[in-house]
Amino acid sequence: MPKTIGLYPGSFDPLTNGHLDIAKRALKVCDHLIIAVVANPNKSSTFTAAERVALWKTVAPRLGRNVKVDSFEGLLVDYAYHIKADLIFRGLRAVADFEYEFQMALINRTLHSDIEVCFLVPNEQFIFLSSSAVKEVARLGGDVKGFVPPAVEKSLRMKFKIRP
Ligand code: ADP
Numbered sequence: 107m108p109k110t111i112g113l114y115p116g117s118f119d120p121l122t123n124g125h126l127d128i129a130k131r132a133l134k135v136c137d138h139l140i141i142a143v144v145a146n147p148n149k150s151s152t153f154t155a156a157e158r159v160a161l162w163k164t165v166a167p168r169l170g171r172n173v174k175v176d177s178f179e180g181l182l183v184d185y186a187y188h189i190k191a192d193l194i195f196r197g198l199r200a201v202a203d204f205e206y207e208f209q210m211a212l213i214n215r216t217l218h219s220d221i222e223v224c225f226l227v228p229n230e231q232f233i234f235l236s237s238s239a240v241k242e243v244a245r246l247g248g249d250v251k252g253f254v255p256p257a258v259e260k261s262l263r264m265k266f267k268i269r270p
Pocket of ligand 1: 118
């Protein structure tokens with residue numbers, strides 16, 4: 107049987123435990139998962155694309171050998187087509203995510219009709235979690251241990267020059 111290739115794209119600025127939860131769930135549905143950091147230069151980010159990729163590369167091995175980390179610029183569907191993805195995974199947290207994700211899924215389907223988008227719902231403990239909220243807590247010196255993997259926590263401390 108052909109192997110299913112899943113793509114989990116995102117800004118991941120930086121990745122959080124919510125992103126990790128979605129990646130783990132995606133692995134129940136596909137054989138290979140490619141986690142792809144969006145590296146569009148016109149979108150400002152706290153961590154560079156290289157830093158965001160490096161953080162995923164530190165964390166991803168614990169998910170399994172069938173996970174790869176990459177980055178891309180330009181249209182998501184073009185990249186998905188290029189890597190022969192069968193499924194694009196997106197996480198749905200609350201109603202707020204729905205409208206945007208639904209619009210993007212339909213636009214992407216118009217551009218490339220043969221790639222399906224699969225929405226996954228995280229564990230409820232991550233429903234409130236976002237990269238921007240985590241950065242805000244870290245910037246103000248708060249403890250983000252429960253929200254991000256240790257490597258990300260360390261990077262946030264370095265980024266915002268906060269002592270342990
Ligand atoms: P983007 O700019 O592509 O939305 P994000 O890094 O914010 O990039 O999110 C990437 C994907 O992960 C999106 O589908 C988003 O809805 C999902 N996501 C973000 N945070 C969480 C979370 N806490 N739980 C589940 N999914 C999440």
